[in-house]
Structure formats: structure tokens, C-alpha cells
Amino acid sequence: MKAIILVFIGGGFGSILRYGIGQLMMGFSQKFPYGTLLVNVVACLILGYLIGITSKGMLSNEMKLLLMVGLCGGFSTFSTFSAESFQLYNTGAVWSALLYMACSFVICLFAIYLGLMMGKG
Template sequence: MTTMIWVGLGAGLGAACRYGITVLGKLVSPTIPYATILINVIGSFLAGWLTGSQLPGTWALFLLTGVCGGFTTFSTFSVDTFVLVRNRRYLLAGWYWCGTVVLGVLAVVSGLWLSMHS
């Protein structure tokens, strides 16, 4: 039960951070989801770094499952892509979709590499 509490606290912290970045992102660009890309790339980097850091069990669950899980957002990425397509911004939707996936994977690899070389 204690483990679930730590994961929940981490998820709440991650979601609050995501919300703050999303609000700022909509002020900068209300029609292009830059904040979601930023959130998912940062979260992917942190997930890679935390995975490579081999933290003890409770810390890994709090930070990786909780914070990173609450911070990153596949559902928002999917909805953003759908909205761009619905608004007939096909090229932007394609760039957004491909760019998010490629940058996310590169961020995980970078985080893993950094954790193993520091």
C-alpha cells in the first residue's frame, strides 16, 4: 500500500508540472502543441536517465512510474494530432507526430547514455 501512495504522489507532482507547462505553452502558441512535444521529450529524457541510473525500488517507482508517468502524456499527443488533422493541417500533423516519436526515442537514448557516462 505504501508503494501505491508513493506512485500516486509522484504522478500528482508530474501532472501538476505538466499542467503548468501546458498553460505556458498555450500562451506562447495556442494553435501548435509545442508544450506537449516539450513535455514528452523532457519526460522521455528523464525516463531514460532514471532507467540507466538504477535507482532503488521505491525511488524508481516514485520518479519513473509516478513523476514521469504523470508528466508525460500520450493521450494529449494523440488528441493534438487528431485536432491538427481535423483542422486540415495535415503537414503539421505529420511533422508533429513523427517529430514527437523521433525526438522522444532520441531523448530516452540520450538520458540512458548520460546516466551510464556520468
């Protein structure tokens, strides 16, 4: 039961962060989902860092549940990414859809690597 509560708390906080960043980024553009891209990159950076410090034994199982499963799971928005990619494509913005998918994939992979290296120190 403790694990479920930790994931619940982390997930709720991550979801609130995702919502807040989305609201802040809405003023930048209605034509490109900058907020979701930013959230996914930041979530990957955080997750990579947490994986890195976990490999050094610096994160308890409880903190892994709270931060890695809960916070990062609630914060990252891959399902939203998929829906937005489809929406861009479906409305004829094929190049924007491809650019969005490519940027998300490449930059998030780099962010995971960077976070991992930062965590390993």
C-alpha cells in the first residue's frame, strides 16, 4: 500500500507540473506543441539523472517509486505527444508533425544520456 501512495503522490505532482508548464507555454504558439516538447525533454533529463544516481546506490526504493515511477510518469506526456503528432499530420501539417516527432525523439534520447552522465558524476 505504501508503494501505491508514493506513486500516487509523485504522479499527482508530476501531472500538476505538466499542466503548469503547458499553460505557461501556450502563449508561444498554437501551431506547434512547444509545451509538450519541453516537458518530455525535461522529464527525460530528470529520469536519466535519477537512473544515474540509482546506479550509484543513492536512491532508496521508496524514492525510486516516488520520483521515477510517480513524478516522471505523471510528468512525461508521451500519449499527448502521440495525439499531437497525429493531429498535426491529420490537419495537413506533415512537416511540422515530422519535425516534432524527430525533435522529441532525438532531443529526449540525448537528455536521457545527459541526465545519466550527470547522475553518474
